[in-house]
Amino acid sequence: MTKNRQKILETEFHVRYAETDAMGVVHHATYLIYFEEGRSQYMRDHGFDFSSIEKEGFRFPVTEVGVRYIGSFRYGDKVKIQTKIEENRSRSVTFAYDVLNPGTGERLVSGFTKHIWTDSEGNVTRMPQKWLELSL
Amino acid sequence: MTKNRQKILETEFHVRYAETDAMGVVHHATYLIYFEEGRSQYMRDHGFDFSSIEKEGFRFPVTEVGVRYIGSFRYGDKVKIQTKIEENRSRSVTFAYDVLNPGTGERLVSGFTKHIWTDSEGNVTRMPQKWLELSL
Amino acid sequence: MTKNRQKILETEFHVRYAETDAMGVVHHATYLIYFEEGRSQYMRDHGFDFSSIEKEGFRFPVTEVGVRYIGSFRYGDKVKIQTKIEENRSRSVTFAYDVLNPGTGERLVSGFTKHIWTDSEGNVTRMPQKWLELSL
Amino acid sequence: MTKNRQKILETEFHVRYAETDAMGVVHHATYLIYFEEGRSQYMRDHGFDFSSIEKEGFRFPVTEVGVRYIGSFRYGDKVKIQTKIEENRSRSVTFAYDVLNPGTGERLVSGFTKHIWTDSEGNVTRMPQKWLELSL
Numbered sequence: 386m387t388k389n390r391q392k393i394l395e396t397e398f399h400v401r402y403a404e405t406d407a408m409g410v411v412h413h414a415t416y417l418i419y420f421e422e423g424r425s426q427y428m429r430d431h432g433f434d435f436s437s438i439e440k441e442g443f444r445f446p447v448t449e450v451g452v453r454y455i456g457s458f459r460y461g462d463k464v465k466i467q468t469k470i471e472e473n474r475s476r477s478v479t480f481a482y483d484v485l486n487p488g489t490g491e492r493l494v495s496g497f498t499k500h501i502w503t504d505s506e507g508n509v510t511r512m513p514q515k516w517l518e519l520s521l
Numbered sequence: 522m523t524k525n526r527q528k529i530l531e532t533e534f535h536v537r538y539a540e541t542d543a544m545g546v547v548h549h550a551t552y553l554i555y556f557e558e559g560r561s562q563y564m565r566d567h568g569f570d571f572s573s574i575e576k577e578g579f580r581f582p583v584t585e586v587g588v589r590y591i592g593s594f595r596y597g598d599k600v601k602i603q604t605k606i607e608e609n610r611s612r613s614v615t616f617a618y619d620v621l622n623p624g625t626g627e628r629l630v631s632g633f634t635k636h637i638w639t640d641s642e643g644n645v646t647r648m649p650q651k652w653l654e655l656s657l
Numbered sequence: 658m659t660k661n662r663q664k665i666l667e668t669e670f671h672v673r674y675a676e677t678d679a680m681g682v683v684h685h686a687t688y689l690i691y692f693e694e695g696r697s698q699y700m701r702d703h704g705f706d707f708s709s710i711e712k713e714g715f716r717f718p719v720t721e722v723g724v725r726y727i728g729s730f731r732y733g734d735k736v737k738i739q740t741k742i743e744e745n746r747s748r749s750v751t752f753a754y755d756v757l758n759p760g761t762g763e764r765l766v767s768g769f770t771k772h773i774w775t776d777s778e779g780n781v782t783r784m785p786q787k788w789l790e791l792s793l
Numbered sequence: 794m795t796k797n798r799q800k801i802l803e804t805e806f807h808v809r810y811a812e813t814d815a816m817g818v819v820h821h822a823t824y825l826i827y828f829e830e831g832r833s834q835y836m837r838d839h840g841f842d843f844s845s846i847e848k849e850g851f852r853f854p855v856t857e858v859g860v861r862y863i864g865s866f867r868y869g870d871k872v873k874i875q876t877k878i879e880e881n882r883s884r885s886v887t888f889a890y891d892v893l894n895p896g897t898g899e900r901l902v903s904g905f906t907k908h909i910w911t912d913s914e915g916n917v918t919r920m921p922q923k924w925l926e927l928s929l
Binding site: 674675677678679681682684686731732 | 810811813814815817818820822867868
């Protein structure tokens, strides 16, 4: 089921002021939202319309996350997210993320999110046909 | 329809670190969430279970907000929200809020939110029977 | 002091999943963050580096906001923000925003934010020289 | 340096509407903020004023987090956070958290955050004297 895990999708955007905290840097919880943004872009770039999958009754909840913080970003900094699929199973997917300073290429934050496919009642189910066809 | 607008509900909690920004104070968008918290507590205190109303098909979207910022709060500060209903009509409700420093009683932020009652498709509707019975 | 108020800056991005709420649409407080994003982009596009202004000791707190909600956005929707300066005074600036569906051009949310220039202790001050030179 | 790791601090509050997402449940990034709230309360309960420690020049950035999601919370649900110190070293602290349904006692989310003590420039430093004196 797991093919070509090497595809990496890059997303860039600026740090928003609301994402900073009193330490002057991006609040650590924000990176889960950055990861989600990388993941969303990954799906959009592969022509996978998550909203329509949700309408078909699929859910894709997060079951586990891990983040390591090496450095930090400040308001206005540009952020580059590299997103890839680490593991793609019939009932679960693991994404891995690196958050880089696009100027220096330095990796400042990294992490992963693990997801399962469920129906709208939360019962674990097999991946949607459209996801299978992506042959990620 | 509008009776006794003088009931004021007070809610207190601490500023969370994630709510601050690089200026060292609570980010201005956060006060809409504080207002929402005041409003939620107001409903809970009046025995109005908003979740069950949502299940009955009612929605209560915000149609307008206004906020004035006089002072600011920092991480760990205690915040007191005073919430009252300014106007209670058959199809809309306006809440007014004051956010106080509970130590000094000083009002640091104030504002209002206006809401309409709709069905789950977003069509404007009359208030739920349970809301009417509250005689706010 | 107020010249050419007609310059409009457009910013586009996708709705993030974290920005939605249980009604399935973008939470109303999020639009203040969208406005901030429009304002940030406006400054960046005019070559105004807010971070360096902050290092010079200037602050630019929000003193008032107002938002009107006509329609709503969902996860994955593209959002277009139109940002302009409504009033540019020696000690205060008012920005106005329209949030459009970029497909239809329909305006779904609009609002304003009013700001004052202060020093790092919060005392009202005249606009930074660099802001003056922008001749917005 | 590590004494009595068994002290558990319990914090309870309600889920805010803004914390939910389009799946109808609390967004997964929110739990890092809940953890932070548990940690803040832990410190407050031990008489440790983090704000004053920050003014002394100490910072306490997060270097690593992990979260496991077993179940979910909805708007208005009461949330109970159990916070304890897992490891208390001279230059780092690890907190562990369980997020429970206070009605059933069921654990729905768990996780940890690892922190280091630094000065205001981000250089790793020994714990503040006041933290040492807490003998956690």
